[in-house]
Amino acid sequence: MSSGNKITYVTMLTDPSIHPAFEEALEKVSEKYLGKRYPMFIGGREVWSEAGEFEDRSPIDRSIILGRFQRAERQHVQRATDVAHEGFEAWSRKNWRERSSIMLKAAEIIDRMKFEIAAIITLEVGKNRFEALAECWEAVDALRYYARIMEENRGYEREMGPGAPGEECRMVAKPYGAWVVISPFNFPFMLANGMILGALLTGNTVVFKPTSEAPLSGLMLYNVFREAGVSGDAINYVTGPGDVFEEEVTTNVKVAGIAFTGSRDVGMRLYRKFLTNQPYPKPIVLEMGSKNPTIVSEKADIDKAVTGVIRAAFGYGGQKCSATSRLYVQESIYEKFLQKLILETSKLKLGDPRERDTFMGPVINQKALENFRKYVEEAKRDGKIVYGGETLAGELYSRGYYVQPTIITDLPQTHRLWREELFLPIILVAPFKTLDEALKLANDTEFGLTAGIFSEDAGEVQYFFNRIQFGVTYANRRGGATTGAWPGAQTFVGWKASGATGKGVGGPHYLLTFLREQSQTVVRE
Numbered sequence: 016m017s018s019g020n021k022i023t024y025v026t027m028l029t030d031p032s033i034h035p036a037f038e039e040a041l042e043k044v045s046e047k048y049l050g051k052r053y054p055m056f057i058g059g060r061e062v063w064s065e066a067g068e069f070e071d072r073s074p075i076d077r078s079i080i081l082g083r084f085q086r087a088e089r090q091h092v093q094r095a096t097d098v099a100h101e102g103f104e105a106w107s108r109k110n111w112r113e114r115s116s117i118m119l120k121a122a123e124i125i126d127r128m129k130f131e132i133a134a135i136i137t138l139e140v141g142k143n144r145f146e147a148l149a150e151c152w153e154a155v156d157a158l159r160y161y162a163r164i165m166e167e168n169r170g171y172e173r174e175m176g177p178g179a180p181g182e183e184c185r186m187v188a189k190p191y192g193a194w195v196v197i198s199p200f201n202f203p204f205m206l207a208n209g210m211i212l213g214a215l216l217t218g219n220t221v222v223f224k225p226t227s228e229a230p231l232s233g234l235m236l237y238n239v240f241r242e243a244g245v246s247g248d249a250i251n252y253v254t255g256p257g258d259v260f261e262e263e264v265t266t267n268v269k270v271a272g273i274a275f276t277g278s279r280d281v282g283m284r285l286y287r288k289f290l291t292n293q294p295y296p297k298p299i300v301l302e303m304g305s306k307n308p309t310i311v312s313e314k315a316d317i318d319k320a321v322t323g324v325i326r327a328a329f330g331y332g333g334q335k336c337s338a339t340s341r342l343y344v345q346e347s348i349y350e351k352f353l354q355k356l357i358l359e360t361s362k363l364k365l366g367d368p369r370e371r372d373t374f375m376g377p378v379i380n381q382k383a384l385e386n387f388r389k390y391v392e393e394a395k396r397d398g399k400i401v402y403g404g405e406t407l408a409g410e411l412y413s414r415g416y417y418v419q420p421t422i423i424t425d426l427p428q429t430h431r432l433w434r435e436e437l438f439l440p441i442i443l444v445a446p447f448k449t450l451d452e453a454l455k456l457a458n459d460t461e462f463g464l465t466a467g468i469f470s471e472d473a474g475e476v477q478y479f480f481n482r483i484q485f486g487v488t489y490a491n492r493r494g495g496a497t498t499g500a501w502p503g504a505q506t507f508v509g510w511k512a513s514g515a516t517g518k519g520v521g522g523p524h525y526l527l528t529f530l531r532e533q534s535q536t537v538v539r540e
Contacts, residue, residue: 033130034371037144040130041137041369048135052083053234055091055254058098059247064088064255071230074141074377075367076414081139084230087255092222092263095251099193099220100269102248107190107218111170115162118216121243122158125151132204132235139229140200141376141415143368146331154208154236157502157521161216164523171217171530183537188530190218191298192271195264197257197285199277200379201334203229207236209520210274210300211250215240217529219271220249222264226277228379230254261285266292272529274300276336279436279462279512286515300528301515302507304336304436305464308457309496310479311352312450313345315469316491321355323469323496324442329363329420330498332378333440336513337465337487337498340437342444343453349446353424356444357402360420367411377416378439384416387439390432391421394441398426403440428456436462450475458484463510465489467496486510486519 052068054061064085073079085091106114125132133147142150165171176184194214198207207225214221225233237252253260261281264270265288273289275282282303289299309327311320327339344352368376378384384406391404403421411417420440426432433443447453457466466485470476476490486508487500500507500521508519518524 033144033148036130037134037148040134044131044134044138048082048231049138050080050082053085053230053254055085055087055095056237056247056252057091057095058102058251059241062091062094064091066255069227069255071139071227073138074379074416075138075369076411078414079138081135081231084227084254087253087259089259089263091253091255092260093267095222095253096193096195096264096267096269098248099222099251102246103190103192103220106215106220106246106249109218111165111216111218114216114218115165117244118158118162118212121212121239122155122162124239124242125155125158128235128239129155132232135235136204136229136232137368139232140203140379141368142331143373143376144371150202150205153502154205157205157209158212160503160521161212161526164526165216171526175534176536178536181539183539185535187533187535188217188527189533190529191531192219193269194219194221194272194274194529195270196221196223197260197273197275197277198223198225198233200226200228201331201336203232204236206276206302207233209525210276211236211240213300213520213525213529214272214274215245215249217526219529222251222253222270224253224257224260227254227257257281261288265289268294270297272298272300276302277304279303282515298528299515302336302464302509302520303513303515304438305462305485305509305513306341306434306436306460307337307339307462307465307467307485307497308341308343308460309339309467309469310447310450310453310457311342311344311348312468312470312472312475313347314472314475315348316471317348317352317355319491319493320469320496321352321359323467323491323493324356325359325363326494327467327496327498328442329360329375329440330495332375332418333420333442334379334383334438335498336436337500337507338438339467339497340442341433341457342442343447343456344444345453346446346448353401353422353444357422360402360422363420365407365417365419375420375440378418380416383439384418386437387418387421387441390437390439390441393430393432394421394423394426397430399424428459434460450478454479454482458482461512464513465497465500467492469496484510486514
């Protein structure tokens, strides 16, 4: 089932039928969804907050209001947790095959609504149509993949033993309880989908808080699961300030686990608070970004490498935790490669992501724009900007958050721009002499999510795989040097400061992070 969607994704750049369908969906969602007031949903019921509302505006054009959403108070988070806790028994006792069937139904609904959902993603977070549609197809594949994984593992029940004569032993994996799911803006539909399906499919219940940058995408996902058959007490939708939510969920003893995707600072704060304030250890699934390297050897296909680096560094404005942000190029081809990289980057179309040919739209918000300016000033002072570095102004640009893709050289390796995740269309470039040197530089980070190499030498590629300290690794990937993991193909797993479990979404072990084992032994005399 998943291969059909994957083929569609791979071939969509040459499929003209997607364009009228997407443009029709843009018009439809503008009339159907935009500018309305939206409630939270707790126990399947609409909930309105006395604390007021916040506006969800498009980074494409700040005059576009996607909707007005509720500012949750602590009592709302408590109530949602209570409901999820109380609903756990009924949801967990459903046969796993029934839950799998519901996940497959959710996949069908997303497939049917993909253009509408993609249009909302584009408007809400500024992705171009191809990336927004890919996010929907990835969500479909993830649901189908994990329903299959559940089937292959027979609901994670297994005959064991015997440990002693006459013993009949079984291992039964069981859910924990009510999970909190906190999703980011950059994949507001798919990353939330992955965490929610992991919890629900294994029998846990969910309190879902989407990022305040993309609450409408989150609401669309909530509605998908409800339509598919998830009960109102098994999934709850809460919006509003992160600080209120964080304080409640890390201290509430009814929270059985937390699944979070976002920045390292927030993830580690959640980790420490949850560990400190709970009566005993509880699971926490964290994906916390990275500072991803790509190595280009003198034995690389330069055209392939340039394309792969550009797509990984500047796709969705570098606002992916898998984006290439550090580039190491072997000295013998450094100047040639850099000039080719600058030339091809200069050809990218920047602007309104609703337009068919746009490659890079806006960054997400004013803070991102200000950070871009700050990083550029540091690069000008301490290194050299060889391309980009400007914010864009005039007409639409002045109504949104638009910047140029930026290439920086000559920065000392000790500079903080080499160390910190920038989450912007900025790539730092440096030469290297030997592959060992490049690997040392690539591994010299606390992060460990994605890494790539370009080399046509099979020995160099294997040497890279054997020594790179990152969870998701690629060689010679024109489609994205470090980006584009797909369910059932690449396990998206962070090492070191990029993750907490060692079991990534998209891989065969992910569901185990939402389950605990129980050994059952019966002695037959």
